[in-house]
Amino acid sequence: MRNTQPTLREAELLHVLSAEGVVAVPAEAVWGLSCDPWSWHAVSELLALKQRPVNKGLILVGSDMQQFSKLLSPLSERERQTLGLSWPGANTWLVPNQGIYPPWVTGGHEEVAIRVTSAPALARLCNHWGGPLVSTSANPAGAQPANLRSQVVRYFGTSIPTAAGTIQRSGRPSVIRRLETGEVLRA
Numbered sequence: 692m693r694n695t696q697p698t699l700r701e702a703e704l705l706h707v708l709s710a711e712g713v714v715a716v717p718a719e720a721v722w723g724l725s726c727d728p729w730s731w732h733a734v735s736e737l738l739a740l741k742q743r744p745v746n747k748g749l750i751l752v753g754s755d756m757q758q759f760s761k762l763l764s765p766l767s768e769r770e771r772q773t774l775g776l777s778w779p780g781a782n783t784w785l786v787p788n789q790g791i792y793p794p795w796v797t798g799g800h801e802e803v804a805i806r807v808t809s810a811p812a813l814a815r816l817c818n819h820w821g822g823p824l825v826s827t828s829a830n831p832a833g834a835q836p837a838n839l840r841s842q843v844v845r846y847f848g849t850s851i852p853t854a855a856g857t858i859q860r861s862g863r864p865s866v867i868r869r870l871e872t873g874e875v876l877r878a
Contacts (some may be wrong), residue, residue: 715843716854719781721836722829748798752808752826754817776808783865812856847871
C-alpha cells in the first residue's frame with residue numbers, strides 16, 4: 692500500500708489510538724471498533740464497550756501481509772501462500788501465535804485470528820499506524836453489527852471517533868478458518 696499522508700480525520704484517529712483509545716472504522720461488511728492490540732487499557736475499553744469477555748479473543752487486521760511478518764515467518768511456504776491467495780479480503784485465519792501477541796488479544800488461546808483487510812479506510816488506518824489493529828464488529832454483544840456510522844453513534848454515543856467512509860456493501864462478514872486444518876469456524 693502506498694504510504695500517503697493521513698487525512699485530518701485519520702490523524703485524529705491515530706492520535707486516539709496512540710492515547711490508548713478506541714475508534715470506529717468501516718470494515719468489509721460492517722463497521723468495526725479498533726484499537727492498539729498491545730495496549731491492555733485500549734483492549735479492556737473496547738471489551739467493556741462491546742460487553743465481551745476477554746477469553747473470546749479478538750481479530751487483528753493489517754494493511755498487508757508484511758504487517759504480520761513476525762507471525763508468518765515460521766509458517767511453511769504452502770501456508771503463507773494459502774494466506775496470500777485469500778488476502779486482501781474477508782478471510783480471517785487462526786494461525787499459531789507462538790507467544791507473539793498478548794493473551795488479551797488471543798483470549799489465552801494458542802492461536803491468533805488475523806486478516807489483511809480489503810476495506811479502504813481500515814487498510815489506510817493500519818498502514819498509517821504501521822501495524823495491525825484490533826478489529827471487531829461495532830455493536831454491544833447480542834446486538835446487530837452496525838452497517839452505518841449513525842448506528843455506531845446510537846450504540847456508543849459520540850465519544851468514539853469514526854473514520855470517513857462506508858462499508859463495502861457487496862462485502863460479507865469475514866470467514867474464519869484454522870490454518871493448520873482448513874476447518875471453517877464461521878462461514
